[in-house]
Amino acid sequence: MRKPGVNQTRRKIINFIREYYDEKGYAPAVRDIMKGCELSSTAVVQHHLKVLESEHQIERDSKVFRSIQLPDRKSTIRVPVLGTIAAGSPIPVLASDTWHTEAVDTLELSGEITRGKDVFALRVSGQSMIDALIDDGDIVLLEPVKRADNGDMVAAWLIKEEEVTLKRFFKEDGKVRLQPANTQMKPIYTDSSNISIQGRVVAVIRTL
């Protein structure tokens, strides 16, 4: 007899795969799914897996055991925490080759946050960036770029003032406007030659 709803079983399978993976740390075998979803044949599982794969709900490598993957599982990235950033001190710049060996600490993040970009992280020391909504102890994720587009949040080194600041970047008539995220704070105007972009902020993480 035909069991419950149509794709009910497939939903169950997806959930089971996720739970199994969370618990065990590796993907289930076809027979694991069979038992876990209370099916009595591997052929049933096989069939649903084929459908799910054609729908791009899962991925698997033929000929490889336990190779089922959920798309969002593939995207965790190891991010090196290079050091601490504070107003008045320059960001320690390292070649991206040496990142993974030099990093004091690393952070495991999902691609949803980094969006696949090659980033590094810095711990923020002090409240000098409070006007950019960045507090003491926060971690900022930076994409190492030298130039920025209008509206980007950047880590800028103010050469004359000898200060690093995190603000939104706007180019206006050869001058540069650095706009705090907090609209109640006033922007900084400076000459283009006075600033050096250290990186573009792609994310901020604060743990309490």
Add this chain to the structure above:
Amino acid sequence: MRKPGVNQTRRKIINFIREYYDEKGYAPAVRDIMKGCELSSTAVVQHHLKVLESEHQIERDSKVFRSIQLPDRKSTIRVPVLGTIAAGSPIPVLASDTWHTEAVDTLELSGEITRGKDVFALRVSGQSMIDALIDDGDIVLLEPVKRADNGDMVAAWLIKEEEVTLKRFFKEDGKVRLQPANTQMKPIYTDSSNISIQGRVVAVIRTL
């Protein structure tokens, strides 16, 4: 002749496992390691895996294919994004049982951020929490608790005002002080009976 340094091979194996996992999304088989590390027998790999396991460098389930795990790989957690939080609207409260099925969206996070707690996430809408250093579009991670200790950052529902706010919680002589994270903003004083704790903020994530 005895090959290079003593545990040189084991280091190579560890690195290979990590790279293989990063590339493929599942753990290598013994024979994959054999080929990848230019060894000519599975027995060699087997021997080193045993040593590595006794040193707690890897974990594996006997009888389960492709079950090798590196300890730091196990600590990512799936967090359900339950909805949107905005000033004036209550937080949608769900039983933790239904989280994973009801969630519109999920976020893959490392245990370093959530610190192993059972949390849920909310997207912040609007700039009404700007004084708590939380901007429009931010994601807050909340631990579902009903009470808070002094100093905790909480999501509090102000009953009379019909408003949700994120502030630091301090109990003072039967009254409650809600202190904005931004020290330039003034605190809110209210009666204990007028607030209902919705959850404790454990982290804030902002992507730009």
Add this chain to the structure above:
DNA sequence: TTGTTTTAAGAACAAGTGTACGATATAAAA
């Protein structure tokens, strides 16, 4: 009804994979 499609069942097969056994080799210790 009849036919078609989808889902399920059970079993058998083929291939992937972990493990054990025996042997050799190098290095350090006795």
Add this chain to the structure above:
DNA sequence: TTTTATATCGTACACTTGTTCTTAAAACAA
């Protein structure tokens, strides 16, 4: 030198696991 411990090699076996085949029940349409 003889031990002892560790690293390597080759191979065979047994178990795990993916795949296929046949049969059949249920849902849907004509």
